[in-house]
Amino acid sequence: MSIFPHSQVPTVEVFSVDDVSPAAVAAVESVYEETFGIPVTRRGALGELDRDRDDDPPRASAYLRTLAGASDADFAFAVTDRPLRLYGGDEVNGMFHDGEGVAVVTIDQLVDGDEFDADARVAFERLVRQFAGGLFGFQSHEDCVMASTEADRGLADIPDDFCDDCAKRLRGEDTAPEPDEWHVTTKELEEFETAMRWADGDIRLTEYPLIALGIAYNTVEDIGARLPSIGSRALPRSVRASIHKTYRSVRFVVNAVLFLVLAGATFVLLLDGYGALTGSEASTAVAFGGLVVAVVLGIVEHAIVTGIVGGLFQGFAEGAREGLGAEE
Ligand SMILES: [Zn+2]
Structure with a gap:
C-alpha cells in the first residue's frame, strides 16, 4: 500500500541503458516500492538518445530529453553504467528535471x-531515494538522504533515508504530493510563502x-554554504576539512550566543512582568523559577529562529540563485 494519504499515487517507469546490470534497474523499483509504496513499470531499453551534439559520453541532459519523449508516466528513470557529464564536463552520479519528472542515474562511479x-x-x-525526493520537490538539506554530496562528501556519508520532516510531509494530509505536479509542500515552500x-x-x-x-544567524549560515564551493577543486581534502571544522565552531558559538540572548531577554521580560503584576521585586525563589522558564523558552525561541528564519533567508538566496539560473 502507498504511504500517501490520498487514494492516488503517481505512475513511475524505469528504463535501462545499454547492458546495465539488471540489479541496478531492480534497485530503482525496490526504492519506489519500499520507500514510497509506489509500483514501478519496467519499460526495457531506452531508445536512441536525443542528442544535440555528438559528445561521448553523452551529456546527462540528452538522457533526460529522451526520457521525457519516451515516457508519459508521472516519473521516469533511466539507469546506465556509462559516465554522465554535465555541460561543464563535470562527471556526476545522475541528474533530474523536476518539471518534467525525469531522472537519469549511473552506477559508473559506484562500481x-x-x-x-x-x-x-x-x-x-x-542516490535513487535522493533523486526521487528531488522529483517530489524536496530541496537538499542536512541530516537527510537529501543532503548534498558535493564538496568533500560522497554518497557513503549521507543518511540512508528521509529525515522526520520529509517523511511527515510525504504522509501529511495537507503536504503530501498530489497530481498533476506531485510536489510535496516542503518547508522551503512554506517559508517562501512567509x-x-x-x-x-x-x-x-x-x-x-x-x-x-535571522539576518545575523543567516550570515553565518551563508558563509558555511559558500565553503564547499571555495576551491573545492583547488584545495586538498584535508584543508577543506579543517575549513569546515572552523566553520562548525563559529556556527556553534553563534548558536550559543543566540540562545543566551534569547533566554536572557526572556528572563528580563519575565521579571519585568512579575514586577508589573505584583508591584514588588522578585524573590530569589521566583527569580530562579523565572530563569528555568526562560531557559526552556530560550530553547523554543532558538529552534524557531534557526528553523524558520535561517531557512527563510536561505530560501531567499536559493530562490534568487535559481531564478537567475533559469534566466540564463
Ligand atoms: Zn529531509
Whole structure:
C-alpha cells in the first residue's frame, strides 16, 4: 500500500541503458516500492538518445530529453553504467528535471569497474531515494538522504533515508504530493510563502526581532554554504576539512550566543512582568523559577529562529540563485 494519504499515487517507469546490470534497474523499483509504496513499470531499453551534439559520453541532459519523449508516466528513470557529464564536463552520479519528472542515474562511479555488489547497491539506492525526493520537490538539506554530496562528501556519508520532516510531509494530509505536479509542500515552500507575505509588507509585530536575529544567524549560515564551493577543486581534502571544522565552531558559538540572548531577554521580560503584576521585586525563589522558564523558552525561541528564519533567508538566496539560473 502507498504511504500517501490520498487514494492516488503517481505512475513511475524505469528504463535501462545499454547492458546495465539488471540489479541496478531492480534497485530503482525496490526504492519506489519500499520507500514510497509506489509500483514501478519496467519499460526495457531506452531508445536512441536525443542528442544535440555528438559528445561521448553523452551529456546527462540528452538522457533526460529522451526520457521525457519516451515516457508519459508521472516519473521516469533511466539507469546506465556509462559516465554522465554535465555541460561543464563535470562527471556526476545522475541528474533530474523536476518539471518534467525525469531522472537519469549511473552506477559508473559506484562500481568503479567492479561488479554491482551489495555495497554499491546500498549507495545506489540512496542516490535513487535522493533523486526521487528531488522529483517530489524536496530541496537538499542536512541530516537527510537529501543532503548534498558535493564538496568533500560522497554518497557513503549521507543518511540512508528521509529525515522526520520529509517523511511527515510525504504522509501529511495537507503536504503530501498530489497530481498533476506531485510536489510535496516542503518547508522551503512554506517559508517562501512567509517570505512573500513579508515582501508584501505583511509582517507581524512579533516577527521583527526574529528578522533581525535571522539576518545575523543567516550570515553565518551563508558563509558555511559558500565553503564547499571555495576551491573545492583547488584545495586538498584535508584543508577543506579543517575549513569546515572552523566553520562548525563559529556556527556553534553563534548558536550559543543566540540562545543566551534569547533566554536572557526572556528572563528580563519575565521579571519585568512579575514586577508589573505584583508591584514588588522578585524573590530569589521566583527569580530562579523565572530563569528555568526562560531557559526552556530560550530553547523554543532558538529552534524557531534557526528553523524558520535561517531557512527563510536561505530560501531567499536559493530562490534568487535559481531564478537567475533559469534566466540564463
Ligand atoms: Zn529531509
